[in-house]
Amino acid sequence: GDTKGSAKGGDANSKKDGQSSQNGQTRLNVGITQHKLVPEETVTVIDSRCGEKISVYKGSGNDSITQQFDACASWWTQGPDPAFQVICAYCFPDLVFQAELAREMAYTAARFGHVMFPENVYEPALKCAELLIDGVGKDNGSTAIEIALKVAFRKFCVDHETLLEFSEGRDEKKHIVVKVLALRGSYHGDTLGAMEAQAPSPYTGFLQQPWYTGKGLFLDPPTDILFNGAWNLSLPEFFAEIAPEEYGTFSTRDEIFDKSRDTSTLATTYLAYVSKQLQEYSGNTQSAHVGALIIEPVIHGAGGMHMVDPLFQRVLVNECRNRKIPVIFDEVFTGFWCLGVKTHVELLGCKPDIACYATLMTGGMIPLTVTLATDALFDSFSGDPKLQALLHGHSYSAHAMGCATAAKAIEWFKDPETSHNIIPQRGILRELWDEELVQQISCHSAVQRVVVIGTLFALELKVDASNSRYASLYAKSLLQMLREDGIFMRPLGNVVYLMCGPCTSPEICRELLSKLYIRFGEFNRA
Amino acid sequence: GDTKGSAKGGDANSKKDGQSSQNGQTRLNVGITQHKLVPEETVTVIDSRCGEKISVYKGSGNDSITQQFDACASWWTQGPDPAFQVICAYCFPDLVFQAELAREMAYTAARFGHVMFPENVYEPALKCAELLIDGVGKDNGSTAIEIALKVAFRKFCVDHETLLEFSEGRDEKKHIVVKVLALRGSYHGDTLGAMEAQAPSPYTGFLQQPWYTGKGLFLDPPTDILFNGAWNLSLPEFFAEIAPEEYGTFSTRDEIFDKSRDTSTLATTYLAYVSKQLQEYSGNTQSAHVGALIIEPVIHGAGGMHMVDPLFQRVLVNECRNRKIPVIFDEVFTGFWCLGVKTHVELLGCKPDIACYATLMTGGMIPLTVTLATDALFDSFSGDPKLQALLHGHSYSAHAMGCATAAKAIEWFKDPETSHNIIPQRGILRELWDEELVQQISCHSAVQRVVVIGTLFALELKVDASNSRYASLYAKSLLQMLREDGIFMRPLGNVVYLMCGPCTSPEICRELLSKLYIRFGEFNRA
Structure with missing residues (x-):
């Protein structure tokens, strides 16, 4: 994130x-x-967390404590703390889940501390892996992504034998360029490998990292936006010649995800565009290759909370798989019901070869990332020479406490008994954001666009060009007012968002949204 | 690691x-x-950890449990578990420390879970930072290194203004090459940015990561080796013209670290070499720059357990600081008494601008990395534009549990009451490895070299060229015998090592070393 x-x-x-x-x-x-923009006296001192709220010290010299709803979901790590509200409403509703995870961690810490993984196995690591494969896997952030890229490239090299011939001689290798295919605006973390897989952005400037070159073929994606009460498709320049009547608007969000769109003219246009781009990139040369596709399914998070047209992503994924280009789903931000579903395989209607998870996997308690891969990718590292192995390591690989916590959290996430937003049988989250209120906000004249799905409500403010950048401080006073209302938010430039956990009640979401709407009105009148 | x-x-x-x-x-x-080389039936199933040993299930179909000393120190994460042996010998000596850290983690998990760090602060994060600055700071892994590189390059750019002029225009930037100065054989982690800072090695091959190019000026370092009962200097080819009598051998390891060597002819030779390399690299061009120096202080860990001549590192560090090239100490492997001292500032006699810590910082309980920097580097990110900030993020930054655990562990590490190898007043570890036995082993005809310092004993086996590589399986049968003796070890090619925690007793170290010596004899007779 x-x-x-x-x-x-x-x-x-x-x-x-x-x-x-x-x-x-x-x-x-x-x-x-x-x-420099956060003077000492404005630093928020957090005393503790209580369910989805943070308890903070009020003003300087004031020792009283106030609470703020953490509407950034602590960078997507806010887990199912209040999950037990329903079944344990009379004891300490907000703390039961947290306490049980804490107990699980303490037990695992005392039993294992940390133990090494190479050549070994232990229960929490295995259990966690099995749950992932059984659940989301039918489908940490940036280091999980780096591993994913290494794994994908390996498979690509194994599948495209001519590449391997070069891998012996150093001189020849210099002429081989293996790039990643990615969508402009996607974000995959701040380590250099992950950064190379994203298009130039404020994060990748020379001052931030002089080594960045952008090793990708970056495509502009079509996006879906809620505006004036209706969902619309926003097409990048390349598709300018398509007449609006060919794709039209959507009356509901579900229509956007409807698989019947696969037979539309638009789907054909998307496919032609993707094929052309891939052809143009590697068609004229033996040495330029797209070795992996990486996408954030449906939502580009840190890049500004954009909803990428799922039909476009599905076409892209299927075309890459047809061409034996391994497909990576970066689920670090979107995983674990963040978008209301267990797995984006169902939502998008297509499968990845590799999926990366992090943040919410442990219920937001402890850092752990995982890179899942299909058998075919796993096997591309198998062989007699030791050097054919995946030479990627972390001291805390398969950390027992993390695995134990994840195993428990994953089971709870999918159980309607503990995660009370889950609709039984369907296994998806009920709608968290009040639909009428969302419509109203989308009709406000100062609103550029709204994106709403799962635990996320995002709002882009209409601004002139000078304020439309990530570095913009335009929204600062709006968020300051909301903090006074007990809501902790942070902007992405001129985009503000409310993000809750998968277990936040619709009542709380409604309250947050109402407060935002009121303050947004005041902000625009000022 | x-x-x-x-x-x-x-x-x-x-x-x-x-x-x-x-x-x-x-x-x-x-x-x-x-x-492929670890068939199912040879996978070690770990039931739990007990102090410095792991409890593992014996053979297939056999449900009994046996114990093995973890002589890899679980990739440097083996903390001070048995620290309380001395003061609590009659209860559960191995478990007291672990249990107390577990309790601390559970408390912090229940109080904070994870909370966001931007614009905020909370007690564990602050306390941990203060302890680091007060202790080791007077001086994770690979993401800490990546941050360090970003921070160092920024300072370098700010100090070398001409570079900044280029940072506006994209075209011109392409011609600027900012590299890192590093020593051949050092290892800084497996994320791509960290990999770029290391010389070509088995980890960096095309099959492992096609994007690797090696963005460094890599120097061959002189090393110190124990051989035939005496410490010798091993000079790379460049220094071949120096007559052995100019530098001689050392009768003790302490002599190697003696600051009086600064006035030797060798020091002058080292300085001339370093200056020449830096001059040659950037002298002929405006666009090629060395923007940071990164070293593993004293010991190259994963690169084969080599002891780099501390005089060479001191000369290198001082020369870089003179040239306003920021200096990074990668203490991920060597930090927290791994080499017997709290800080390598004392041992090396020179200071870094940035230091990275990980692995042992939390007592080996939970992943946490930290990048410490001087005020001057911190300030190079201060300014009105938001984009001048350090745009590097992890969801679990300043993770409260990790910080709380680290704060406790750091205090315990340095206290002779809890860390009973610490020599009071001097604040360093007593000698853990039996000196006589070490001498004997170093005289064995099948030994290429020995390196012994702090918690580390490493032994390079004399082999022919075909077995001298990282991928070599030569040592496999030796380590298999040692596992039967209850010692879990892994090789780095033809290098085997015993690594204990900073609190392991010299008696246990002696026992490990004796067993290694015996099996080494059998191995060579076979």
């Missing part, structure tokens, strides 16, 4: 326990936020 | 609890190990 901040810690510490920091200048920088 | 393995899980599961896996084909691949 798109993350982090920075803070001078000295003052925060003295606020918290009356003790002055030994080193008043301890300075924490975790990226993403320009620390 | 150098990590991971692979295993088919189905059989493992049925061994463990008699239950067949739902999916007999769950296949786990975590890299580094060629899974």
Whole structure:
């Protein structure tokens, strides 16, 4: 996800326990936020988390505590804490789930601490893997993505034998370019390998990382936007010649996902476009190859909360699989019911070869990422030479506590008994955002577009060109008002979003949305 | 660290609890190990960890449990579990520390779960940062390294203004090459950015990662080796003209670290070499720059357990700082008393601008990495434009549980009451490996070299050229015998090593070393 901040810690510490920091200048920088714009006195000091809210200290010199709903879902890590509200409403509804996960972690910590994975296996790691394959897998962030790229490229090389001939001689290799196919606006993490798989963006500038070159064939995707009460398709320039009547608008979001669109003229147009791009890229040369496709299914998160037309992604995935280009689903942001479904295989109607999960996998308690691959990809690393193995390592691979927590969280996520937004039998989340209110907001004259699906409600503010960038501070005063209302939000440029957990009740979502609507009105009148 | 393995899980599961896996084909691949060479029946099923040992199930169909000392220190994550042996010898010596860390984690999990860091601060994150700055800081893995590179390059760009002029126009940028200065054989992790900072190696081949190009100026370092009972300097080809009498041998390891070597002819030779390399690289052009130096202090871990001559590293560091090239210490492997000292500032006698820690920082309980930087580097990200901020994020930044655990572990590591190998006042570890036995082993005719320092004992086997590579399986039967003796080891090609935790008793180390010596004799007679 798109993350982090920075803070001078000295003052925060003295606020918290009356003790002055030994080193008043301890300075924490975790990226993403320009620390110069966060003066010491505006740093939020978090005392604890209580369900989906954070308890924060009020103003400087004030020792009372107030609560804010965490509408950033703590960068997508806000899990099913209040899951037990329904069955345990009379004890400590917000804390039961959290406490049980904590107990599971403590048990696993005492039993395993961390143990090594190579040549070994242990129960939590195995159980977690089995649950993933049984559930989402029928289908960490950026290091999971890097592994996925390595795995995909290997399979691609094995499938395209001519490439392998080059892999012996150093000089010849220099002429081989293996790129990734990706959609403009997708985000796959901030490590360099993951960055190379995304189109140039504010994250990839020379000042941020002089090594970035963008090793991708990047396509502009069509997107779906809710505007003036209706869902519309927004087509990139390339498709400008298509007449609107050929695709029209959608009366419901479900229509966008309807598989009957596969037989439309638009589907044919999409396919022709994708084929042409692939042909043009590698058609004229023996040395340029697209070795993997990587997509964020349906929603581009950090890139601005855009809904990519699912028909386009389906066409793209199927065409790549036909050409033996391995397909990666980056589910770090969208996985685990974030978009209301267990697996995007159903939603998109097509399958990946590799899927990456992180953030919510452990119920948001502890970092763990996983890269799932099909047998065919797994086998491309099998062979007599040790060097044919996947030489990628982390000290904390298959961390027992993480695996144990994930195993428990995954079971709870899919069980309507513990995750009370799940519609039994159908296995999907009920609608969390009040549809009438959503329609109203989408009709506001200051709204550029709305995207609403699963746990996400996003709103792009209509601005002039100078404020339409990621670096824009345009929305700052709006979010400041909302913090006073007890809602913690952060902008992506001129896009603001409410993101809840998969277990947040529709009542709470309605309340958040109402407050946003009211403040949005005030903001635009000001 | 150098990590991971692979295993088919189905059989493992049925061994463990008699239950067949739902999916007999769950296949786990975590890299580094060629899974084809680990048949199902040889996968080690770990039941639990007990202090520094792992409890494993014996053979197939046999439900009894045996214990093995984890002599890989679980890829450097083996913490101070038995620290309480001294003060709590009559209860559960191995488990007290682990249990207390587990309790701390459970408390923090229940209090915070995970909360967001941008613009915020909370007690565990602040406390952990303060302890680091107060302790090791006076001086994860690969993502910490990637952040370090981004931070270093930024400072370099700010200090070298002409570079900044290019940062506006895309075309001109293409001609700027900012590289890292690194030593051949160092290892900084398996994400792509970290890989680019290491010289070509088995990890960086085309099949592993087609994007690797090696964005570094890589120098061959002089190394120190224990051989035939004496420490010797092993000089790379470049220094071939230096007569041995100019540098001689060392009678003790301490002599190698003696600062009086700074005035030797060798120091002058080193400096001339480093200056020449830097001059030659960037002297002829405006566009080629060395933007950062990255080193593993003293020991190259995954690269084969080589001890780099500390005089060489000191000369290198000082020369880079003179040239305003930011210096990064990669302490992921060597940090937290792994080499017997709290900070390599003392050991090397020079300071970095950035230091990266991971693995042992939480006592080996939970993944957490940190990138520490000086104020001057921190400030190079400060400015009005949001885009001048460090745009690097992870969902689990400043993870509260990790920070709380690290804060406790760091305090315990340095306290002789809890970490009983610490020599009071001096703050360093006592010698863990029996010196006489080490001498004996170094005199064995089948030994190429020995490296011994802190928690590490490494032994390179004398082999012919075909077996001297990382991919070599030469040591396999030796390690198989040692597993029968209850010692779990893994090779780095023809290098085998014993690595313990900072709290392992010298008695246990002696026992491990004796067993290795005996089996080594048998192995060579076979």
